[in-house]
Amino acid sequence: MKFNSYLAETASPSPWRGQTSAPLLRDSFARTFNYLRLSITERCNFRCEYCLPHGYQATAEQAPELSRQEIQRLVRGFATLGLTKVRLTGGEPSLRKDLCAIIADIAAIPTVKVIALSTNGYRLSRDMQDWANAGLSAVNVSIDSLDPVRFAKMTGSDSLTQILKGVQQTVDAGLLQVKINAVLHANTDTSEILRFIEFVKRQPVTVRFIELMETGNSQQYFESNRQSSTRLVQYLLQNGWTQMVRANNAGPAIEFQHRDSVGRIGVIAPYASGFCDTCNRLRVSAQGRLHTCLFASNSHSLRELLQYDAQQAALQQRLDDLIARKTAGHELHEGNTGINNGFSRIGG
Ligand code: SAM
Ligand code: SF4
Secondary structure, rough: HHHHHHHHHHHHHOOOOOOOOOOOOOOOOEEOOEEEEEOOOOOOOOOOOOOOOOOOOOOOOOOOOOOOHHHHHHHHHHHHOOOOOEEOOOHHHHEEEEEOHHEEEHHHOOOOEEEEEEEEEOOOOHHHHHHHHHHEEEEEEOOOOOOOHHHHHHHHHOOOHHHHHHHHHHHHHOOOOOEEEEEEEEEHHHHHHHHHHHHHOOOOOEEEEEEOOOOOOOHHHHHEEEEOOOHHHHHHHHHOOEEOOOOOOOOOOEEEEEOOOOOOEEOOOOOOOOOOOOOOOEEEEOOOHHHHHHHHOOOOEEEHHHHHHHHHHHHHHHHHHHHHHHOOOOOOOEEOOOOOOOHHHHOO
C-alpha cells in the first residue's frame, strides 16, 4: 500500500525523496519524465459517446496485449531511467484478469513510488480491496454525470449507483487516494456542476473537470460538444472557491477549495497556453508502442525489446533516443490530433 508515500511525495518538491542516483529521461526542452501512463488493454465494457461510441470491437489484425512479463520488463526499463509513477489505464484496465498480478509486479520495483489506476469504476466495489492489497496507491474514477439517466446515455451503462457505491467504499476504507474525472462537454450545465459541488461537500475527493479534447475519430462530436473551462472557473471564483497554490511537481489540474467543502474541484484545460510546458508524462499503448505525446504524429514499438531480461540496456537506450525527440507540445489548436483515434486506443 503506497498511499502514504504518495502523500509524502506530493508534499515534497523533489520527486526523488533523497534518492539521486537514477538518471532522468530528458527531452530537448529540458523537461524530465518520471510518469508513465501505460495502457494494458484496449477492451472496454462502456461506450462513452466521446471515446468509444460504438463500443469496443476487436479486429483480426490487432496485436495481442502486452503480457504481464513484457509489462514488468517495460516498467523496469523506465524505472532505471527515473520513473517514479505508473498509471495503468486503457480501455478499461479492470477487464484484465491479471490486473492484481500486474500491480504487484510493479509494486515490487523499489523506485516506483506511486501506482495509480484509471477506471470507469464498474469493478471498483468488487475489486478495490484486492487492488490495494496488491500495491495500488490511487484510483481515478471517470464519472461524467451524477444524473443516472444522463450517465447511462453518455456511457451506455446503467451503473452509476454501483460505481458511486464503490467510490464510497473506497473512500471509507482509506486504502487508496480517490479522484473523480468528469469530461467537461456541452451537457455539463450548471445543474450538473452543482451536483458535483454538493458531492464534494461531503466526500474528501477531488472532482476534476477535463475539457473535451478532439481526436481523429471524433471531430464532429468535438465541434458540437466542446466547452471551455473558463465559465466553470468563473463560477467557482464567484461562489467562494479559491485557487490552491500548485506544488512544484503537481499534475496539469488547477485545484480549488471551499471552506464548506471537504473535497476539491479541479480543472484540466489542455487548450490553455503553456499546458505542455511542464509535461512529465509518457505513454505506452497496450501493444507496447511508445507515444511521446497523447497527440503525437507517430508511435514507436518497444515490444521487440521486451522479450528477454538481457535487452534492458537496449531498451533504455531506445527510450533515451526517442524521448530526446519529443516535440514541444500538442497542436490541438490547429486541429492536429496526430495519430490519436480515440483515447481508448492509446490510454487516456
Ligand atoms: N476506462 C477508463 C476510464 O474511463 O477512466 C480509463 C481509460 S479512459 C480513455 C481515461 C480517461 O480519458 C477518462 O477519464 C475519459 O473520460 C478520458 N477521455 C476519453 N476521451 C476523451 C476526450 N476525447 N477528451 C477528454 N477526455 C477523454
Ligand atoms: Fe471505456 Fe474509459 Fe473510453 Fe469510457 S472513457 S469508453 S470507460 S475507455
